[in-house]
Amino acid sequence: MKQPQRQLRRDLLKTMGAGAFAASVSACAPMAPRSQQYTRPYSRNPWVAPRISMENIIREVVGHRPFRPPGFRVESEKFDDKIVVHNYGHGGAGITLSWGSSALAVRQTLGMEHRDVAVIGSGVIGLTSARLLQDAGWNVTIYTRDMARHTTSNVAGGEWGPFSSHDPEVSSDAYKSQLQFAARISHHAHTNLGGSDYGIHWTELYRPSETAEDGSEGEFAHLYPYEGVLGPGEHPFPTKYAHVSLTMMIEPATFLRRLTEDFLQAGGHFVIRNFAAKEELFGLSEPVIFNCTGLGSRQLFGDEALTPAKGQLVYMPPDPDVDYLTIGGGSSNLYMFSRSDVLLLGGTFKLGDWSTNPEPEETARIIAEHQRIFSGF
Numbered sequence: 446m447k448q449p450q451r452q453l454r455r456d457l458l459k460t461m462g463a464g465a466f467a468a469s470v471s472a473c474a475p476m477a478p479r480s481q482q483y484t485r486p487y488s489r490n491p492w493v494a495p496r497i498s499m500e501n502i503i504r505e506v507v508g509h510r511p512f513r514p515p516g517f518r519v520e521s522e523k524f525d526d527k528i529v530v531h532n533y534g535h536g537g538a539g540i541t542l543s544w545g546s547s548a549l550a551v552r553q554t555l556g557m558e559h560r561d562v563a564v565i566g567s568g569v570i571g572l573t574s575a576r577l578l579q580d581a582g583w584n585v586t587i588y589t590r591d592m593a594r595h596t597t598s599n600v601a602g603g604e605w606g607p608f609s610s611h612d613p614e615v616s617s618d619a620y621k622s623q624l625q626f627a628a629r630i631s632h633h634a635h636t637n638l639g640g641s642d643y644g645i646h647w648t649e650l651y652r653p654s655e656t657a658e659d660g661s662e663g664e665f666a667h668l669y670p671y672e673g674v675l676g677p678g679e680h681p682f683p684t685k686y687a688h689v690s691l692t693m694m695i696e697p698a699t700f701l702r703r704l705t706e707d708f709l710q711a712g713g714h715f716v717i718r719n720f721a722a723k724e725e726l727f728g729l730s731e732p733v734i735f736n737c738t739g740l741g742s743r744q745l746f747g748d749e750a751l752t753p754a755k756g757q758l759v760y761m762p763p764d765p766d767v768d769y770l771t772i773g774g775g776s777s778n779l780y781m782f783s784r785s786d787v788l789l790l791g792g793t794f795k796l797g798d799w800s801t802n803p804e805p806e807e808t809a810r811i812i813a814e815h816q817r818i819f820s821g822f
């Protein structure tokens with residue numbers, strides 16, 4: 446199966462091989478700290494390397510992205526006297542696409558006379574759907590097995606990037622239009638909420654690479670206000686090039702907490718409940734039901750296209766001096782996100798892996814590869 450776009454970029458880096466990588470590092474061994482020799486293209490701050498070591502680990506975390514090769518599903522379905530609006534399957538981009546996907550889902554209710562709606566699920570998709578429904582005048586109750594802090598949404602790294610939501614070889618042109626639309630709406634909504642209140646801030650994103658071409662934001666370039674390529678000698682990374690752009694960091698814990706507060710303030714209610722089968726949903730009093738159960742839709746609605754993409758993260762203490770993100774620079778799925786609560790390192794993207802345990806060998810790999818990426822700073 447073809448990999449999501451960001452993964453493809455990372456796999457290009459992987460094909461460089463460890464030897465070439467080490468050689469490029471030693472060939473450029475600096476006399477003085479290299480970060481002092483370079484000027485950052487956007488920020489006025491110096492480059493500061495994150496402190497990465499096994500001793501510095503706070504915690505290892507695992508989450509399962511709700512990956513659906515054809516892409517996320519927004520669609521309504523009629524079951525006797527109930528209308529179910531599906532909004533699930535956002536893979537590695539649910540935080541990013543949340544507002545846009547939920548706007549598409551709420552659009553499905555246009556022309557409906559009812560005013561009471563049940564939203565199932567309290568992750569980022571359930572909460573953004575609920576908020577938009579409230580704004581449109583609906584009375585909303587969220588029924589959920591877990592409150593937001595116990596969901597996959599709270600495990601997310603939180604970088605704004607509409608990638609890894611689908612398999613481009615399987616998804617349709619209609620889906621690609623839907624994705625573009627959702628990304629645009631989401632981008633607009635997230636930028637409106639920028640600031641510490643919602644845990645959203647703009648930041649530089651670096652993508653170390655051996656090629657000048659690999660790494661652009663592709664069909665989403667118009668949503669990145671700054672894009673550039675640093676050539677050899679212009680950056681401290683152990684690769685020939687470093688792509689740089691500006692993007693948003695959405696801190697999941699803050700964002701989800703704030704959405705929860707907004708929902709309650711607007712008169713919403715939570716009911717803690719686990720649904721074992723879709724027939725149980727039809728016993729609810731609300732005539733309209735939003736299905737925002739993420740990976741739970743596999744069991745609830747028998748969607749076998751849904752599969753987990755296991756992601757493993759390694760948390761280090763936060764470091765406010767590290768004011769940028771990196772993606773790539775070694776084997777697949779590497780990233781370093783600097784947030785106010787943690788500095789996190791990823792990761793993995795293991796399709797079909799339901800295991801919930803962190804794997805020590807993955808932690809060791811993630812640490813070692815990131816130590817190499819920042820060894821020239």
Ligand SMILES: Cc1cc2nc3c(=O)[nH]c(=O)nc-3n(C[C@H](O)[C@H](O)[C@H](O)COP(=O)(O)OP(=O)(O)OC[C@H]3O[C@@H](n4cnc5c(N)ncnc54)[C@H](O)[C@@H]3O)c2cc1C
Pocket residue numbers: 507508509510511532533534535536537538539540541542565566567568569570571588589590591592593596597598599600601602603604605606718719720721737738739740741742745755756757758792
């Ligand atoms: C390691 C990792 C890194 C990530 N990084 C990013 C990133 O940087 N940027 C980004 O945009 N995305 C990222 N993601 C992806 C993002 O986390 C997901 O796409 C998103 O969380 C999906 O949200 P959701 O609301 O659909 O699902 P969830 O957060 O899983 O919420 C589902 C909700 O449904 C409820 N539920 C499920 N089944 C039932 C049931 N039977 N009965 C009652 N309730 C039920 C659950 O309790 C939960 O409340 C990452 C994910 C992982 C794992």
